[in-house]
Amino acid sequence: MSERSPRQGRDAGVDEILEGRREPGPVARKLPGPVAWFDIRGRSTGHLAFSLNRITGLGLVFYLYLHLLVLSTLLRGEGSWNGFLEIATTPLFLGFDVLLVFGLLVHGLNGTRLALVGSGFVPNRQKALFWSFMIFGAIVLVYTAIHVFGSEG
């Protein structure tokens, strides 16, 4: 706020106007902050990479939690673990494995891009870097998927 000392005899109309705008107004955000991270409508490559990194990051954290939960079945003996192994080779589960690899590839490759660009190397090629890394990742993903579904798992 201004440090001007209040002056006597300031016109009432002026006071009314100043008072009406003293409070800072609302910020015009269509979506709350973290939700806006995933709104890529009208946004470009950089924001897409940003959103993907966040969703895969959250996904990987969630996976880590699940993974530890699953491993904890070992504490309950061989029977529970074997029960887990049974569902672990079903196609749906293998599908989730491929999804996991997708998340790891996106997060890892984009993370590498971010490390390069964010340290000041090649910032002008950030879009090209993103797409070339993603294409590379897609190739690796397809190869992995074929092997995951093709073999015993």
Add this chain to the structure above:
Amino acid sequence: MLIVGGGGTGGALAHDLTLRGARVVLVERGEFTSGTTGRHHGLLHSGARYAVNDKESALECIEENTLLRRIAPGSFEENDGLFVGLTDEDMAYLPAFLEGCEDTGIPTQVLQPDEALRLEPMLNPVLKVAVRVPDATMDAMRMPLRFFATAKANGADLLNWVDVIDIDLAGGVVSGATVRDQVTGRQTHIGADLVVNATGPWSEQVARMAGVDVPIRPSPGVMLAVRGRLCNMVVNRLHASGDGDIVVPQRALSIVGTSSWVVEDPDDLGVPADHVQRMIDEGSMLVPAVREAPFRSAWSAARPLIGSRDDADSGRELSRTFKTIDHAVDDGVEGFVTITGGKGTTLRGMAEVCADVVSRKLGLDMPCATRETVLLPHTAAYAA
């Protein structure tokens, strides 16, 4: 006291009167400088354009040019300007031009074509002569905003988004204004011992609210911005005023101006396509690259020209000087003054003359301090 109008004149006046100890309130219906002030191409006039036909304006310009560089340092691209002669007709204008500049104290330096092309390689290579003058480029919004910033820091209440609906008048005495605060939508009154009408081409509309008439004709001109900074200096055509005879650099753009016609309503200007074409044609005579440069914007801005209804058809014949009208003297309405006319470069000088009139009327005894006071940076105008 109340200033109506938040353009360059209003801002400079608020600054001057605040320094003299007046309690200043300024109201502006939109953003500061959103009327005419912000729209011009940004030329800090040397006055050379007026040296032959309007010596009064030329003198005002060169004086203010020098002053502004001192009180608003860091707000100008101080690269000077050129008046370029392309035809025999232009060459015939040269002697009168040089004489006029000499008479009005505008320093000149005559350059041969090869020298001129070394300074500005993109000039039309067929030029015959170039005269260097102390033109400069300003940001048409940010430079005037420094006056607002300084006035605000010194205690003036600068209220934008406040629209004047009526001037409060009773028994031949103005006591203030009825306004609508656009931020809340509510109507209220602002009282004042004196109201100054500093609304530029809207002067007549506001004066009518006080029951008086001012001889102002809104005279718009078209400007064209193209991508590419095709010159670092201001480039003018060496002739008496005409359309499209100036190219002003603005950051990474080049602005070509301007034309002139007269309208009734300063809010409804239009952008005539043939005028835009004329900018391209005339501008590319000075700097050929204008013709192929990618388009950025085309717009109109209304000059406030002083003159009666019958005075002129195109507006170019009217003087570019300014006028303070004390309506108590002219029209018997006490408490109302109009300051109008002028150009972007002379804002401080206009404010000084008007402030002299106002301080006399208000009984303030302080002299003008704006010639020496260095202005605050423009960002201070937005400070909370």
Add this chain to the structure above:
Amino acid sequence: MSDAVRTLRVHRFKRGDDAPRVEEHLVPAHEGTTVLEALRWIQLQEDPTLGLRHSCFHASCGTCGVRVNGRERLACVTRLSDVEGAVIVDPIANLPVLHDLVVDMAAFVARFPQPHPIVRESEFLPESSPADGIDDHERYEDCIECGLCLSACPVAATDDTYVGPAALAYAQRMIEESRGGDREALLHWADQDAGAWRCHAAFECTEACPSDVRPAQRIMALRRELRGRRTDHDRAVPDRPATVTGASA
């Protein structure tokens, strides 16, 4: 050159309202009509209370920043013919709204380090020579302080303390060409959590910038600068042992 009638859906909000609302207007438009011209038509023909910032009409003052169909644009140079369907106009994001389409720039300006020179050496037409008595050609900095970069930044959407792309880009330009500024102080200023390190390289600021400032690239250049230097203000432990007398090295 077809004339058309376009639908504009404009964000309206006056102080005292419970919530913002959208007002729809049908605006006549021709080939070159800009968003700003359409909004002014609404102001002049239908609703004089519409609050709208503008000044220069040629992308130099930066006051007419809005979001058009969710994208940050300068209204004065955005043609309706480049926008498909209904034209939704909102104020820019991440700054407090004063009313309607007007944001309070105090919060934007407050993020910049001071002082703030805005004229620099001109890199255009390097083959030209300045006139006698002039050392170098000057020009205004590219940044027109429009706030579009701050509006587009996903980090600014969640962190109001982030100084933002414009301020960081400005600091980097000052470090590149000091004009009497304090290089060390600026690097120190940028080297804070809410400064150059808060950026997550979404590059939306560069996408949104109408003036070719490329703030994202400048933030990365700042980081490169910061990476290589020692910043003593964070060192709690001196790296060399104190001398025998007890004085620090």
